[in-house]
Amino acid sequence: MATISAPLPGIQVSEEGKLRIGDYLKWSVDHKIIGVQYAVTALFFFIIGGALAMAIRWELLTPALDVAADGTAYNQFFTMHGTVMIFLWIIPMMAGFGNYLVPLMLGAKDMAFPWLNAFAFWLIPPAGVLMILGYFAGQAQAGWTAYPPLSTMFSDGDGQTMWAIAIHLLGASSILGALNFIVTIRNMRPEGMGYFQMPLFVWAMLATSIIIVMATPFLAGGLTLLILDRVAGTAFFNPAQGGDVLLWQNVFWFYSHPAVYIMVLPGFGMLSEVLSVHARKNVFGYRAIALSSMAIALVGFTVWAHHMFTSLTPSLRIPFMVTSMIIAVPTGIKIFSWIGTIWGGKIRFNSAMLFGLGFLSMFVIGGISGVMLAAVPFDLHVHDTYFVVSHFHFVLYGGSVLAIYAGIYHWWPKVTGTLLNESMGKWHFWLTYVSFFFTFFPMHLLGMLGMPRRVAVYAPEFQTLNSIVSFASFVLGISTFILLYNMVYSLIKRKQAGPNPWRALTLEWATSSPPPAHNFHGDPVPYKNPYGYGTEAAYRYLEAQEAELGKSWPNLEEEPARALKPSSSPAGD
Amino acid sequence: MADEQVLEARAEEAAASASVHLDPAMAEGNALTQGLEPEHASSPATMLAHSVPDTTVVFGRVIPANIYVVVFGALAILTIIEVILAEILPESVFFRTPLLVVMSLAKAVLVMLYYMHLKEDNKLFAAAIILPLLIGVVSCMFLLAVPSTGYGPGR
Amino acid sequence: MTEVSLEKSHGHSAADAHAKHEALRVENFKLGWWLYLASEVVLFTVLIATFVVFRIDHPEVVKEVHEKAGVLLVALNTFILLTSSWAMVMGLREIQRGNVSGLVRWIGLTAVMGTIFLLLQWVEYNTLGAEGITLQSGQFGMRFYAPTAFHGVHVLIGVIWAVWVMWRARNGKYSSTNYLGVEVFGLYWHFVDVVWIVLFTLIYLV
Ligand code: HEM
Ligand SMILES: [Cu+2]
Numbered sequence: 001m002a003t004i005s006a007p008l009p010g011i012q013v014s015e016e017g018k019l020r021i022g023d024y025l026k027w028s029v030d031h032k033i034i035g036v037q038y039a040v041t042a043l044f045f046f047i048i049g050g051a052l053a054m055a056i057r058w059e060l061l062t063p064a065l066d067v068a069a070d071g072t073a074y075n076q077f078f079t080m081h082g083t084v085m086i087f088l089w090i091i092p093m094m095a096g097f098g099n100y101l102v103p104l105m106l107g108a109k110d111m112a113f114p115w116l117n118a119f120a121f122w123l124i125p126p127a128g129v130l131m132i133l134g135y136f137a138g139q140a141q142a143g144w145t146a147y148p149p150l151s152t153m154f155s156d157g158d159g160q161t162m163w164a165i166a167i168h169l170l171g172a173s174s175i176l177g178a179l180n181f182i183v184t185i186r187n188m189r190p191e192g193m194g195y196f197q198m199p200l201f202v203w204a205m206l207a208t209s210i211i212i213v214m215a216t217p218f219l220a221g222g223l224t225l226l227i228l229d230r231v232a233g234t235a236f237f238n239p240a241q242g243g244d245v246l247l248w249q250n251v252f253w254f255y256s257h258p259a260v261y262i263m264v265l266p267g268f269g270m271l272s273e274v275l276s277v278h279a280r281k282n283v284f285g286y287r288a289i290a291l292s293s294m295a296i297a298l299v300g301f302t303v304w305a306h307h308m309f310t311s312l313t314p315s316l317r318i319p320f321m322v323t324s325m326i327i328a329v330p331t332g333i334k335i336f337s338w339i340g341t342i343w344g345g346k347i348r349f350n351s352a353m354l355f356g357l358g359f360l361s362m363f364v365i366g367g368i369s370g371v372m373l374a375a376v377p378f379d380l381h382v383h384d385t386y387f388v389v390s391h392f393h394f395v396l397y398g399g400s401v402l403a404i405y406a407g408i409y410h411w412w413p414k415v416t417g418t419l420l421n422e423s424m425g426k427w428h429f430w431l432t433y434v435s436f437f438f439t440f441f442p443m444h445l446l447g448m449l450g451m452p453r454r455v456a457v458y459a460p461e462f463q464t465l466n467s468i469v470s471f472a473s474f475v476l477g478i479s480t481f482i483l484l485y486n487m488v489y490s491l492i493k494r495k496q497a498g499p500n501p502w503r504a505l506t507l508e509w510a511t512s513s514p515p516p517a518h519n520f521h522g523d524p525v526p527y528k529n530p531y532g533y534g535t536e537a538a539y540r541y542l543e544a545q546e547a548e549l550g551k552s553w554p555n556l557e558e559e560p561a562r563a564l565k566p567s568s569s570p571a572g573d
Numbered sequence: 574m575a576d577e578q579v580l581e582a583r584a585e586e587a588a589a590s591a592s593v594h595l596d597p598a599m600a601e602g603n604a605l606t607q608g609l610e611p612e613h614a615s616s617p618a619t620m621l622a623h624s625v626p627d628t629t630v631v632f633g634r635v636i637p638a639n640i641y642v643v644v645f646g647a648l649a650i651l652t653i654i655e656v657i658l659a660e661i662l663p664e665s666v667f668f669r670t671p672l673l674v675v676m677s678l679a680k681a682v683l684v685m686l687y688y689m690h691l692k693e694d695n696k697l698f699a700a701a702i703i704l705p706l707l708i709g710v711v712s713c714m715f716l717l718a719v720p721s722t723g724y725g726p727g728r
Numbered sequence: 729m730t731e732v733s734l735e736k737s738h739g740h741s742a743a744d745a746h747a748k749h750e751a752l753r754v755e756n757f758k759l760g761w762w763l764y765l766a767s768e769v770v771l772f773t774v775l776i777a778t779f780v781v782f783r784i785d786h787p788e789v790v791k792e793v794h795e796k797a798g799v800l801l802v803a804l805n806t807f808i809l810l811t812s813s814w815a816m817v818m819g820l821r822e823i824q825r826g827n828v829s830g831l832v833r834w835i836g837l838t839a840v841m842g843t844i845f846l847l848l849q850w851v852e853y854n855t856l857g858a859e860g861i862t863l864q865s866g867q868f869g870m871r872f873y874a875p876t877a878f879h880g881v882h883v884l885i886g887v888i889w890a891v892w893v894m895w896r897a898r899n900g901k902y903s904s905t906n907y908l909g910v911e912v913f914g915l916y917w918h919f920v921d922v923v924w925i926v927l928f929t930l931i932y933l934v
Contacts, residue, residue, distance in 0.1 A: 221774025
């Protein structure tokens with residue numbers, strides 16, 4: 001039935017179907033391997049970016065210059081930190097989840113273009129290496145936003161050019177990956193799964209991919225001009241020779257505002273899965289969540305100039321303030337839908353769920369400070385201060401990264417077949433959650449008190465708050481290693497998870513863990529409503545699945561819901 | 574039941590996407606091709622072949638030439654008119670620019686509809702190309718609205 | 729009505745599956761390719777926009793260059809590209825009818841026209857360069873060369889691709905049932921043509 005796809009060429013799976021580490025180090029067109037490759041590469045860069053964050057915070061422990069040799073060195077720290085975190089950690093990590101999960105959730109055997117998929121991944125390591133090699137050529141130091149003239153006249157090293165080329169490659173990778181997702185989602189759904197029966201993570205990936213295809217080329221165009229300015233002697237961004245300096249800001253934010261949704265929408269998707277599964281409850285407002293992603297994707301193209309309130313013609317400020325506030329509405333819809341989802345559920349407080357709830361709470365703070373920043377009068381005051389740094393860490397760390405953590409705890413059993421240690425997971429959560437809050441919340445205050453961002457030396461009156469922030473950030477840094485240790489530990493311990501440890505209804509669980517090379521044993525039949533938990537029918541479905549695939553740990557003795565709800569309604573209705 | 578409708582809709586969608594090439598009116602000319610590819614000959618994939626009839630209907634009139642030639646003619650004529658207009662109309666005529674832009678867009682649309690087969694192909698492809706055009710145009714307008722060279726002379 | 733079933737449904741023959749698989753492959757490729765073109769639209773928009781904004785801010789500079797350079801050469805070039813596009817679609821039509829040598833001939837014409845276009849563009853660049861309009865000459869130069877040269881690179885890639893399609897056609901890779909490769913190349917080539925149609929008006933005429 002369902003999807004027909006080509007037999008996968010070139011995958012060598014040993015007799016037992018077990019994958020060896022070597023399989024992950026070479027070219028492969030299997031989406032599961034590629035997904036893991038993305039994730040591991042991204043984690044590697046997360047560690048690099050994290051180390052740079054520690055350097056930044058160490059520098060800011062005292063008002064004087066102590067770690068960085070000079071201001072330039074500090075500029076390089078935060079430039080690399082920001083770029084690595086965004087382009088080499090969050091975006092590839094989300095692509096990794098997408099690669100692993102989308103075909104499985106659709107009951108497909110692979111992505112639409114397996115070869116292209118591999119190609120898109122293999123653009124990333126060279127780009128990352130290129131960016132880091134810039135260190136030997138005068139590292140980029142113009143911030144991740146690379147505004148000219150900082151990135152043109154005031155960056156002589158070749159590092160900035162290498163940086164631009166690396167971002168170009170990463171952008172290309174991301175576009176190729178995204179069009180693969182769109183085609184896969186549109187053409188490879190199984191029979192019986194319309195758009196409104198898709199898991200919400202798939203919806204989120206669809207919206208993300210549309211944004212990537214439409215927005216990333218703006219960045220590519222801007223980078224092309226930047227590279228020309230740097231190497232070919234043009235002056236697109238130099239007003240002295242007839243260029244214009246705002247062009248970059250416009251083009252950059254045409255991309256980069258939509259890009260914040262590229263970074264967070266997949267997280268939203270993961271959150272919908274995690275909350276529903278572990279609250280054992282139907283998602284509240286399925287259609288609202290699905291369509292608000294699309295709304296965000298479109299409205300996201302109309303708000304970019306809120307990053308430019310201070311450089312913009314004053315008459316355009318109000319229109320962009322209005323659109324920026326409008327875009328908070330679909331996000332708010334999601335938040336309330338998630339609260340509705342967990343409301344009255346039989347919540348399992350395991351690590352995945354804890355991180356999910358952590359996301360929910362912290363992202364709300366980031367969202368609210370975002371609306372504050374969208375208000376022109378307020379933004380004019382806190383623009384380029386630590387308030388902004390605080391805001392985007394609440395959405396990026398509190399949002400995307402916590403979502404990624406939730407996703408890791410949730411899908412690790414599927415990917416590896418083993419379980420992560422729960423008590424370590426809880427330690428990880430609580431340490432991260434608390435130290436995260438104390439790292440980034442005081443930055444709001446610092447910003448409102450007037451501490452500018454991107455400075456290595458600051459006024460002594462900010463010392464106390466900065467020390468609190470720095471100490472908390474060291475704890476935050478260390479807490480990450482609990483997760484890494486947990487991963488290694490679980491791979492050594494090999495506590496078997498079984499096919500469906502969370503008793504989830506989406507299709508990625510309807511196969512063994514890890515899934516065989518062709519993903520499913522036969523053609524999987526999707527349950528009508530991927531979130532129809534707590535109903536008799538869902539219970540029977542899971543029972544039948546267990547009979548077919550074998551038992552799972554923790555072998556939850558779940559009661560079938562007594563009240564026979566009208567369970568057959570598909571998710572969309 | 575709702576889910577049955579969904580199933581049906583899905584089946585229709587699948588059928589629609591499969592039948593993109595199956596327009597029976599276009600299937601003549603298949604005779605030429607029978608047996609070229611033995612392993613396909615037995616499968617319905619043979620039906621995927623289509624070719625274009627040698628007459629074209631434009632505004633209800635049958636034109637005895639194939640559509641590609643007709644479109645090429647139209648493109649050529651439009652281009653000539655465009656160049657001539659650009660040369661003779663003085664800069665000051667207010668409709669000069671809009672007229673030229675509209676003509677070039679008309680040409681672009683002709684190529685996309687007939688040469689790129691948007692006319693008969695999946696409408697999704699059209700959507701895929703129109704969306705970025707809209708976004709692009711909107712952002713261009715914005716660039717025009719901002720005094721992007723700064724606020725100094727020249728503006 | 730059964731609520732739950734893990735049974736497979738039956739009744740698909742292998743040939744059926746093959747045809748469906750083939751149709752799916754075609755659909756996948758075309759959608760993917762259109763999406764790629766969509767992203768190219770945005771990329772070209774950025775480059776063309778730099779020119780358009782300049783044109784509106786400084787009409788006098790653009791006018792001066794237009795008067796110096798004249799429109800004849802580019803008009804000719806436009807015709808050449810239009811012809812190549814037409815040849816392309818005729819080639820597709822031939823292969824849809826199963827005529828491989830027809831395909832090769834028409835695509836050959838496409839490639840030749842593309843090459844002539846590039847040569848004429850080179851001539852044009854040289855004349856402009858002689859007038860002192862270069863990439864580094866600021867103002868007009870950079871905004872003119874960036875989009876047109878970027879388009880030229882696309883033509884160049886297209887010419888190489890055309891030769892490759894011809895080579896594959898000669899090796900019997902295409903038939904009346906299997907011409908996806910030609911079709912996808914066609915989409916690319918027409919797209920490059922469309923970009924030029926717009927570029928031509930915006931940069932040389934307006
Ligand atoms: C342990 C975790 C982290 C700490 C302690 C931290 C700390 C900081 C600090 C203090 C700055 C401001 C530097 C300055 O303006 O002088 C900064 C900038 C930034 N951070 Fe982080 N960060 C962390 C994690 C992350 C993550 C996970 C992301 C992204 C997903 C991220 C993205 C950024 C970006 C984009 C910038 C702006 C860089 C620039 O100004 O160009 N950070 N970070
Ligand atoms: Cu924004």
